Amino acid sequence: MRILRLGPLGISTHRRTFAVGLALAAVLFGLLIVALTAGKADISILDGLKASIGISVGSPGDFIVGQVRAPRAFTAILVGAMLGLSGAILQSLTRNPLASPDFIGISMGAGTGAVLTIWLIGASSLWVTAAGAVVGALTISALILALSWRRGIVPLRLILAGIAMGFVANATTQYLLTRMDVHDAGNALGWLVGSVTGRTWTHVAVAGAVLAVLLPIVLWHARALRTLEMGDDTAKALGIHVGRSRGILAVCSVLLAAGAVAVTGPIGFIALVAPALALRLTRNAGVTLIPSALMGAVLLLAADQVAQQMPDTLQLPVGIFTAAVGAPYLLWLVARSSRGGQS
Amino acid sequence: MRTRALIAIAAAIVLVAAVALSLAVGSRAIDLGTVWQSLTSYDPDSPEQAIVRELRVSRTLIGILAGAALGVAGALMQSLTRNPFADPGLLGINAGASLAVVIALSTGIATTFGAQVWVAFAGAGLAAVVVYAIGARGAAAGAPVRLALAGVAFTALVSSVTYAVLLVNDETLEQYRLWVAGSLTGRQNHDLSALAWIVLVSLAAGLLASRQLQAIALGEDAARALGVRIGATRTLVIVIVTLLAGAATAAAGPIVFVGLAVPHLARALVGASLPWLLVVSALGGAALVLVCDVLGRIVAYPGEIGVGITTAFLGGIIFAVMARRMKVVEL
Numbered sequence: 001m002r003i004l005r006l007g008p009l010g011i012s013t014h015r016r017t018f019a020v021g022l023a024l025a026a027v028l029f030g031l032l033i034v035a036l037t038a039g040k041a042d043i044s045i046l047d048g049l050k051a052s053i054g055i056s057v058g059s060p061g062d063f064i065v066g067q068v069r070a071p072r073a074f075t076a077i078l079v080g081a082m083l084g085l086s087g088a089i090l091q092s093l094t095r096n097p098l099a100s101p102d103f104i105g106i107s108m109g110a111g112t113g114a115v116l117t118i119w120l121i122g123a124s125s126l127w128v129t130a131a132g133a134v135v136g137a138l139t140i141s142a143l144i145l146a147l148s149w150r151r152g153i154v155p156l157r158l159i160l161a162g163i164a165m166g167f168v169a170n171a172t173t174q175y176l177l178t179r180m181d182v183h184d185a186g187n188a189l190g191w192l193v194g195s196v197t198g199r200t201w202t203h204v205a206v207a208g209a210v211l212a213v214l215l216p217i218v219l220w221h222a223r224a225l226r227t228l229e230m231g232d233d234t235a236k237a238l239g240i241h242v243g244r245s246r247g248i249l250a251v252c253s254v255l256l257a258a259g260a261v262a263v264t265g266p267i268g269f270i271a272l273v274a275p276a277l278a279l280r281l282t283r284n285a286g287v288t289l290i291p292s293a294l295m296g297a298v299l300l301l302a303a304d305q306v307a308q309q310m311p312d313t314l315q316l317p318v319g320i321f322t323a324a325v326g327a328p329y330l331l332w333l334v335a336r337s338s339r340g341g342q343s
Numbered sequence: 344m345r346t347r348a349l350i351a352i353a354a355a356i357v358l359v360a361a362v363a364l365s366l367a368v369g370s371r372a373i374d375l376g377t378v379w380q381s382l383t384s385y386d387p388d389s390p391e392q393a394i395v396r397e398l399r400v401s402r403t404l405i406g407i408l409a410g411a412a413l414g415v416a417g418a419l420m421q422s423l424t425r426n427p428f429a430d431p432g433l434l435g436i437n438a439g440a441s442l443a444v445v446i447a448l449s450t451g452i453a454t455t456f457g458a459q460v461w462v463a464f465a466g467a468g469l470a471a472v473v474v475y476a477i478g479a480r481g482a483a484a485g486a487p488v489r490l491a492l493a494g495v496a497f498t499a500l501v502s503s504v505t506y507a508v509l510l511v512n513d514e515t516l517e518q519y520r521l522w523v524a525g526s527l528t529g530r531q532n533h534d535l536s537a538l539a540w541i542v543l544v545s546l547a548a549g550l551l552a553s554r555q556l557q558a559i560a561l562g563e564d565a566a567r568a569l570g571v572r573i574g575a576t577r578t579l580v581i582v583i584v585t586l587l588a589g590a591a592t593a594a595a596g597p598i599v600f601v602g603l604a605v606p607h608l609a610r611a612l613v614g615a616s617l618p619w620l621l622v623v624s625a626l627g628g629a630a631l632v633l634v635c636d637v638l639g640r641i642v643a644y645p646g647e648i649g650v651g652i653t654t655a656f657l658g659g660i661i662f663a664v665m666a667r668r669m670k671v672v673e674l
Contacts (some may be wrong), residue, residue, distance in 0.1 A: 064459065098492040099583070147663045160666030163491050164659045167433065167599050170498075171655030178520045186516060193506045268499050281491060316507050323503035329498050 017282040017291060024278075025295035028077065035073040036065055038305070067200075075199040076304045076318070077297040078207035079260045084296020085218060085289060086256035087271030088278070089249050092225050092287035097333060100271035101257035104162025107266035108169035108259060109140025114171050114265070115188045119180045123187040130137040130262040136138035136256035140165050145250070153246050175310045194267030194319030198302055203263050218252050218289060221245055226286045267319045269326025270296050270303075274317055276329070297324065347619045350612050354626035358407075361633035365403040366395055368637050370645040385524035405535065406636050406650065407629040409595035410605075412542045414628020415549055416587035417602025418609070418620050422556055423580050426490050427665075430603035431471060432587035434494035438501035439470020440589075444522050445508045449515040459522055460538065460593045467589035471498070472581070521597060523651075538590045545586045550621055552579050559615040597651050600630050600658020607665055631657070 024048035034047035041064045048056040052070035056062055087100040101107055113136015114129045123129060144165050148157035173192070175184050224245035227235045232242050257271065275287070281295075284290050303321040310316065366378045373391050382400075413432065420429040444465020447453035453462045475492065509516045555576040558566040564572055586624035591598065609623040632650060635657055639648035 059471060096492070098496065103492055103495045147667065150667070157666050159492065161663055163433075163495055164662040164666065166495060167662075168655050168659035170654045171597075171599065174523060175652045178649075182513075182517050182520070185520060186513065187511075189506055189516065195540065268503060272496070288445050314511075314629055316510060320503055320507045323500055326496075326499050330493075330500065 009048075013086050014282070014284065015153070017284060017288055019293050020278070020282045021294060024281075024291060024298055028148075028294060028298050028301065031298060031305065032073055032077070032172045035301060035305060036069050039064070039180055039308075052084065071201050071204050072304070073301060075263060076196045076301045078204065078211055079196070079264050079267065080274070080300030081210055081293040082207065082256045082260040082296070083267065083270040084274035084292040084294070085215070085280070087296070088275035088287050088289055088292035089108050089218065089256075090271070092229055092245060093153075093249060093253070094159055095229065096155070096159060097276055098272070098330075099159055099162075102266060102268045102271055103166070104159055105144055105163070105164075105166035105169065105236060106137050106254060106257045107268070108166040108173070110134070110137035110261040111174070111192050111266055112136050112169040112173045113139070114191055115176045115180075118150040118184050118188045118191070119176050123184055123218035129191060133265070134258050134262045135170075137254070137261055139168055141254040141258075153250060158250075177219065179185075190317065191265045191322070193260075193317040194265035194322075195317035196264050196300075197317070198322045199263070207259065207263045207294065208240050209257065214252050214256055214259075215293075217248070218256075221249050221252075222287075222289055225289075228245060229286045264318070265302065265317075267322055269322045269330075270300055273326050273329050274299055276333075286309075333336050347591055347613045347616065351622050351626065354609075354623050354630065358626050358630040358633075359476050361630040362403055364637045365406065366399045367635045369394075369399065369640050370647070402636070403633065404539075405594050406632045408535070408539055408542050409591040409598060410632030411546065411625040412587040412591035412628070413598060413632070414600040414605040414609075414624035414626075415621050416584045416591070417628075418606035418617075418624040419549055419553075419556070419580055419587075420602070421606055422560055422617055422620075423577065423584070424490070425560065427607065428491040428494075428603065430600065431467075431584065431593075431597035432472040432597070432601065433476065433491060434470075434587045434602055435497040435501060436467045436470045436474065436592055437599065438505070439473070440464075440499040440592040441519075441523070441597065442466055442508075443469070445505050445515060445519050448518045449508050449512045449521075460535070463522075464538070464589040464593040467592040468585045470497075470501070471585040471588050506660070524564060534626045535594055538594050541586050541590045543581065545583045545590070546621075546625060547605035548579065549583045549587070550618060552576055552583070553617040553621055556580055557615075561618075576661055591624040595632070595650065598632070598654050599651075601660060602629055604658045604661040604665075605631055607661070621639070653662050 010175050032052075033045055033048065035044055036052055037043050041060050043051075043065060045063050047061045048065050048069075051057050051061045051065035052073075054066065057065075083101075084204070088105070090099045090101060091097055093099075110133040114133040116136070117129055117132025122127065144161045145153065146156065147165070148154060150157070177188060180188065191209035224235070224240045227240050228242065230244060235242050235245075275292040275301075278288050278291035278295040282291050300318070300322065303325060304318045305318060307318045307321050363375060363378070367373050367375055371391070371394060372455075373395060377389075377391050378395050380386070381389075381395040385396055386392050417430045420431060421427060423429075440463040443462050444453070444459055447459065447462040453459045474497065488663045506613055509519060555571045556565070558571045558575055559576060563573055588602075605628045606620065606624045609620055609627055612620040613623050632654065635653035636650040638657075639653040642648055642653075
């Protein structure tokens, strides 16, 4: 156990957690190099790295890496981190390994907001759709919190209210898809699966800004989050403001998920899988925030690489591939609980 | 016993009222006298009577069929898994049906509506088996919430495959939209009597098996002592649930929450007696679907909103109230 201190911010970490974090960062860097250099155009590693941070290496590197590959890769990294973090917070707060923003209504609300926007004013710009998604995500989250609020957030009710609202939102989305013209419906569908293609530096900036604001707040409350896992009474006895901390963390989780959805559309299963894998690697007893975020970034970037390597007839959004990763894990999780496995 | 019978009679009266509303309300309101005439002494020259006979009767029958099937399927599944959140729709049967239809459309297997019905039926049935495997093995009695979450996750998984197929095939999207939008309307000209027979036989079988199932709910030892064949009963009930949920989804399109909300309300009225619960759930499910369908016609007058969305809204509210009132047991 060691403690990293930075002013009032102290992160207590086990050696193993630290090592896992470093390893994940190394893997992420490796994947980034692959993402920048792999492809039809031949670009050296050094040129790729230079072009990705804005140093001119002449054409075609400047355009292919600087304007296409780099923004796409950084979007995947940031959104993956946001999803991993959001999932880690929710799973810890609800003490349920199946709770993640894609399953308890937040992503469904974002989808309804986006599709409603497309239905009303057309798919003119990704940003208008994104604004609709954020409004949808925040609206449904407010509804879920209001429904589950009874002298503070009760985790179990939060999940149930989330499931209920998620199905209502899904039914609305499906209905809207049948009402809009078929071209718009195609656009809406593409958005609903989640994709990082065609993302620009503006997307990277938005995702970076959301993460830059929320990450410190989350880390500030990391101790409260870990203590809350021991139960409300213990947390109270240890001087944690249970209601306030839980509220702030829940809001942060919602905002992270909403930000991620706004940039890429609802990419499923990353928020479910990343925290669990991080937990397994670090062998921590409680939530591990930074490794979860790194794991989310690794998973999404890797999934996007797989998506890009597919033959031309099977060029599908990355959301399909993250689902393919998430499915076996999900089945394993469900099967394990049947053998009386814990949590 | 007498109170339960009275409640069943009350549910039947509600259903009759819902049927009357479903026949009379719509973009063209028709008074009940004309409705009655069109049923007893049909005059094909009267346009109003023609609307009732040609459009609204079949629509109402499909609503009754789907509602009763979903209500009973939910009640049986909840009893089988001892889980209050076991609703076929909630657990991904609609997603399974959608995926099957989409695959059949994109490969050109099912081009006619008649064929699509059976494809949807097969897809829903397959999903029901998977969902049961999750419900029975994955989430035992102690973890009702996990079952619901597993259902959501299963739905997400199947939907993403559906979306993938739709994204690759543009024409399929158009046909798929027609299938989803169908709901209770747009199916008048198709012969759904085979589905109706499946539902009727399954309802009867469910009623016959309900005593054995109730005994199993008391505990397996007690059931064995009462002479119940546990394995056979379980298998039979799974088959019944699969047939009911599959037929309902094939006939009326994706509907969620009916199988959850109706047995929940019915249980509050008739208690734990499974045979009565099934009877009241069948009547109540049919009434709920019809009322939701009528609501969809009133809310969007002179157009209409599909029954799938009105049931989702009404059922979502009931589900949320259930969640609020549930006793929270924490570690």
